[in-house]
Amino acid sequence: MKLLFFGLTLIFLLLTPGVLVYSFAQNSYDVNIPTGAANPEAPYFWQSEKDGSTTGIIEIFVGDTVVWKNADTTRHTITSGSGPSNSDGLFASGYFGPGKSFSHTFDEVGVYPYYCEPHPWMQGTIFVSAGYSIIPNVGKDVGDGSTIFDVEYNFNRILSTAVINEEQKSITFDIMGDAKSDIHDLEIHLPSELISGPFVILVDDQKISNFEHVSDEGGLNILFITLDADSKTLSIFGTSVVPEFGPVTLLILSISIVSVILISQKFRLNNF
Numbered sequence: 001m002k003l004l005f006f007g008l009t010l011i012f013l014l015l016t017p018g019v020l021v022y023s024f025a026q027n028s029y030d031v032n033i034p035t036g037a038a039n040p041e042a043p044y045f046w047q048s049e050k051d052g053s054t055t056g057i058i059e060i061f062v063g064d065t066v067v068w069k070n071a072d073t074t075r076h077t078i079t080s081g082s083g084p085s086n087s088d089g090l091f092a093s094g095y096f097g098p099g100k101s102f103s104h105t106f107d108e109v110g111v112y113p114y115y116c117e118p119h120p121w122m123q124g125t126i127f128v129s130a131g132y133s134i135i136p137n138v139g140k141d142v143g144d145g146s147t148i149f150d151v152e153y154n155f156n157r158i159l160s161t162a163v164i165n166e167e168q169k170s171i172t173f174d175i176m177g178d179a180k181s182d183i184h185d186l187e188i189h190l191p192s193e194l195i196s197g198p199f200v201i202l203v204d205d206q207k208i209s210n211f212e213h214v215s216d217e218g219g220l221n222i223l224f225i226t227l228d229a230d231s232k233t234l235s236i237f238g239t240s241v242v243p244e245f246g247p248v249t250l251l252i253l254s255i256s257i258v259s260v261i262l263i264s265q266k267f268r269l270n271n272f
Contacts, residue, residue, distance in 0.1 A: 028103075029060060029064065030066075030067045031066060035072050036072065038072060038118075045119075057125050062106065062129070063106070065103055068101060070096055076118070077096070078093040078114055079091075079115055079116070081114070083115055107156075112126040132154050133152070133154070134152050135162050138162060153186060156179050156183060157177045157178070160176045169239060170195075170238070170241070184229055186223075186225045189223075191219060193219065195240065196240045199238055201234070202233075203227060208226075
């Protein structure tokens with residue numbers, strides 16, 4: 001009986017929920033202004049670190065930031081519009097010299113041409129499409145790492161971490177950064193294998209009811225949650241969360257423990 005109790009206790013300890021933290025990086029893309037770009041005969045005027053292109057064209061998602069870095073020997077500007085006679089005033093860097101930079105975050109879907117005021121032949125375009133920020137490979141550090149998920153969300157601020165608490169069957173997100181718009185509605189996609197509903201949601205440790213839950217045919221939980229501009233934490237409680245160990249590991253582990261118990265009991269019986 002003691003051996004059996006020990007085995008069951010061991011299984012319990014191995015399956016005891018833990019707390020794991022995952023983080024992701026904010027999307028920011030650099031566009032370099034190369035030496036000689038002030039010369040209209042230069043071979044190229046931009047160099048994107050995103051894909052290496054030299055066209056000045058870059059494709060990003062809503063909420064992404066583009067950083068123009070001046071590696072030339074003279075000053076430049078990044079001005080919104082297709083040329084001096086078509087400046088639209090959406091963004092303008094003013095003059096920034098060698099070694100300096102200018103950044104702009106794009107909050108809406110659209111096509112954004114830009115140019116350099118003193119060198120109007122330097123032109124490019126930013127294509128902004130609707131997209132989701134991603135917390136990748138959630139679950140890779142859990143157990144044997146056989147269950148991993150990408151968590152997508154669309155929000156005007158940053159979900160900086162995802163803390164999984166298996167005992168409480170919950171995922172808690174830290175909300176950071178300044179709001180990029182006056183719309184504070186969060187859309188988040190949670191695979192049912194990661195966490196399943198029905199859900200209880202807490203914002204800053206206070207239970208809320210103003211959210212919508214939609215399940216698609218692929219087993220994805222889509223949550224629409226209204227937050228405040230100064231919300232700091234979001235906790236989502238479900239009926240189950242990703243297991244600490246994958247199914248294969250659990251099966252092997254259980255068989256091994258039971259085998260040890262049976263062999264030990266047989267050995268004791270043979271000694272009587």
